[in-house]
Amino acid sequence: MEILTSPWKNPRTLNSVSEAEDDLNRVLRAGLSAEGAEEALEYVTGCVVALLGDKKAHLKPGALKEGEHQYAVAGVFMISPDRRHNVLLASQNFPPEQHHIHIDIGLGHPGETVRTQKPRLLANTDEHPDYKQILKTSRMGSSYYAPLKWKGRMLGQLISAAQARHTYRPIDLEILCAFADVAAALWVTHKGPAKLDAILTGIVGADA
DSSP states (O other): OOOOOOTTTSOOOOOSSGGGHHHHHHHHHHHHTSSSHHHHHHHHHHHHHHHOSOTTGGGSTTSSOTTOOOOEEEEEEEEOTTSSEEEEEEEESOOGGGTTOEEETTSHHHHHHHHHOSOEEESOGGGOTTOOOOOSSOOOSEEEEEEEEETTEEEEEEEEEESSTTOOOHHHHHHHHHHHHHHHHHHHHTTHHHHHHHHHHTOTTTTO
């Protein structure tokens, strides 16, 4: 099942959660049929990159600085078993060397999301002097974070960012939270919490 599209060439801007219902159901079905836990999450992050955000944000004055271009990234930061790190899984458009990176659990806005266990939107990261860039390749102008919770316990967070400022709006955060709920259900269904160490070490059969 194909999830990824070319969002900037074929713009489709969602303006309500109901407009995303078909996509949420499509991702859930695809994720349930995935081979493993991280593969299931990749359906979620792929759809988030393709669907969310104002597809005309980069055309507005000041949205992009000289040398910048519009693109988006996404991933899931899972909390490590010792709860000392946020570990990147199912990343979209991150460089290969950042595959499965570990960052301190308190670092930046992912760390703030762990502390508050609440979703967060930075419509324009320039307005947040405490913003810390995680992506190695370039600074992103708009980002947001949605906790993954299961039975009241935070497992991690779904994150996404785009280079153009004001790409993401409050409605995008609301939709991101709906995708985070799907991601949490898929992670637990595929026994991700018990397999995280094996997934990170690349053990053959870890997602069996």
